[in-house]
Amino acid sequence: xxxxxxxxxxxxxxxxxxxxxxxxxxxxxxxxxxxxxxxxxxxxxxxxxxxxxxxxxxxxxxxxxxxxxxxxxxxxxxxxxxxxxxxxxxxxxxxxxxxxxxxxxxxxxxxxxxxxxxxxxxxxxxxxxxxxxxxxxxxxxxxxxxxxxxxxxxxxxxxxxxxxxxxxxxxxxxxxxxxxxxxxxxxxxxxxxxxxxxxxxxxxxxxxxxxxxxxxxxxxxxxxxxxxxxxxxxxxxxxxxxxxxxxxxxxxxxxx
Amino acid sequence: xxxxxxxxxxxxxxxxxxxxxxxxxxxxxxxxxxxxxxxxxxxxxxxxxxxxxxxxxxxxxxxxxxxxxxxxxxxxxxxxxxxxxxxxxxxxxxxxxxxxxxxxxxxxxxxxxxxxxxxxxxxxxxxxxxxxxxxxxxxxxxxxxxxxxxxxxxxxxxxxxxxxxxxxx
Numbered sequence: 001x002x003x004x005x006x007x008x009x010x011x012x013x014x015x016x017x018x019x020x021x022x023x024x025x026x027x028x029x030x031x032x033x034x035x036x037x038x039x040x041x042x043x044x045x046x047x048x049x050x051x052x053x054x055x056x057x058x059x060x061x062x063x064x065x066x067x068x069x070x071x072x073x074x075x076x077x078x079x080x081x082x083x084x085x086x087x088x089x090x091x092x093x094x095x096x097x098x099x100x101x102x103x104x105x106x107x108x109x110x111x112x113x114x115x116x117x118x119x120x121x122x123x124x125x126x127x128x129x130x131x132x133x134x135x136x137x138x139x140x141x142x143x144x145x146x147x148x149x150x151x152x153x154x155x156x157x158x159x160x161x162x163x164x165x166x167x168x169x170x171x172x173x174x175x176x177x178x179x180x181x182x183x184x185x186x187x188x189x190x191x192x193x194x195x196x197x198x199x200x201x202x203x204x205x206x207x208x209x210x211x212x213x214x215x216x217x218x219x220x221x222x223x224x225x226x227x228x229x230x231x232x233x234x235x236x237x238x239x240x241x242x243x244x245x246x247x248x249x250x251x252x253x254x255x256x
Numbered sequence: 257x258x259x260x261x262x263x264x265x266x267x268x269x270x271x272x273x274x275x276x277x278x279x280x281x282x283x284x285x286x287x288x289x290x291x292x293x294x295x296x297x298x299x300x301x302x303x304x305x306x307x308x309x310x311x312x313x314x315x316x317x318x319x320x321x322x323x324x325x326x327x328x329x330x331x332x333x334x335x336x337x338x339x340x341x342x343x344x345x346x347x348x349x350x351x352x353x354x355x356x357x358x359x360x361x362x363x364x365x366x367x368x369x370x371x372x373x374x375x376x377x378x379x380x381x382x383x384x385x386x387x388x389x390x391x392x393x394x395x396x397x398x399x400x401x402x403x404x405x406x407x408x409x410x411x412x413x414x415x416x417x418x419x420x421x422x423x424x425x
Contacts, residue, residue, distance in 0.1 A: 052347075054348075058348065058367075062347050
């Protein structure tokens with residue numbers, strides 16, 4: 001049983017997934033960020049692979065990716081930084097990125113390196129369902145990686161069921177079909193989250209995109225197993241002199 | 257409604273002239289269907305998006321293409337030498353000093369989503385600018401013709417606002 005599946009067996013409500021871009025704010029911040037997120041209460045971590053042409057990111061995550069690329073971050077460096085990950089990190093870690101850098105690295109090589117580093121799952125928003133089913137899904141399975149798909153308020157029920165059957169770990173419920181980091185009226189999203197809840201899907205659902213503070217986190221968790229916070233955390237450590245204390249302060253503001 | 261039927265376009269309340277593609281091929285397509293003339297003669301509000309906006313200018317450097325000539329501007333390619341910026345520009349960038357009916361209730365320096373290698377220079381019809389190595393026209397307006405270089409449909413709430421502003425012109 002994967003670390004992600006185990007987590008959701010143990011904890012069905014208020015699961016907090018925090019996103020941060022690898023190599024941000026400084027090239028060597030990656031492990032400091034992961035450790036601080038674990039120590040101060042995150043349940044799982046979504047580590048973003050910086051990419052020059054963001055497709056599903058808002059301006060804040062785009063800027064963090066640009067900064068990480070300027071810092072010299074690459075897929076190869078990321079795997080170097082993650083060596084020894086499991087000597088100090090017990091919580092699940094996912095890699096989130098886009099197909100282009102992954103294909104450049106080699107998809108199978110990428111899965112092998114991720115599994116070797118102790119990564120638990122991957123999220124690739126621009127990997128289409130068909131290609132996953134016919135080509136890439138077998139590889140993520142071969143290396144024992146969970147694969148998380150995204151669904152939106154516009155995704156029809158039938159397709160949600162199909163995506164649910166292909167996903168493992170959890171389903172990422174994008175709270176709007178636009179991009180990350182925008183203010184959204186969480187109350188208006190509740191109808192959609194409630195609809196997902198009533199579908200009794202086989203995977204737990206995490207709500208993402210637009211969650212930035214305690215009220216939006218609480219609202220998102222009402223009908224889901226938990227939520228993902230990205231842009232708000234990126235902002236919190238943007239000019240931080242001390243990532244640990246900024247992370248503690250940020251997570252306290254969400255969890256307490 | 258998505259259509260290339262001249263009658264339907266002529267009778268529409270509003271026309272959106274979308275982008276994505278290559279200038280000379282798109283102009284050939286328009287000419288084959290005599291839509292080049294038709295678009296210029298439209299009297300209802302017309303919104304060109306991305307390549308749609310570029311085709312409303314006089315000329316595009318993309319395969320040296322004569323365009324519709326609604327906006328008196330030339331479309332040029334971003335020069336690699338200008339800066340260390342990558343081409344195409346893909347992602348979010350600021351809309352500076354937006355003016356006119358498209359931008360009602362849209363503040364200054366809001367972010368919109370761009371995907372392009374070519375740009376329209378600044379001119380008298382420029383109603384918003386964006387900087388990418390150099391300043392360029394991110395929105396144009398002349399009479400009933402409007403154009404945006406960015407993709408409002410990819411630009412979250414700001415984009416939604418711009419589209420709904422266009423629909424209420």
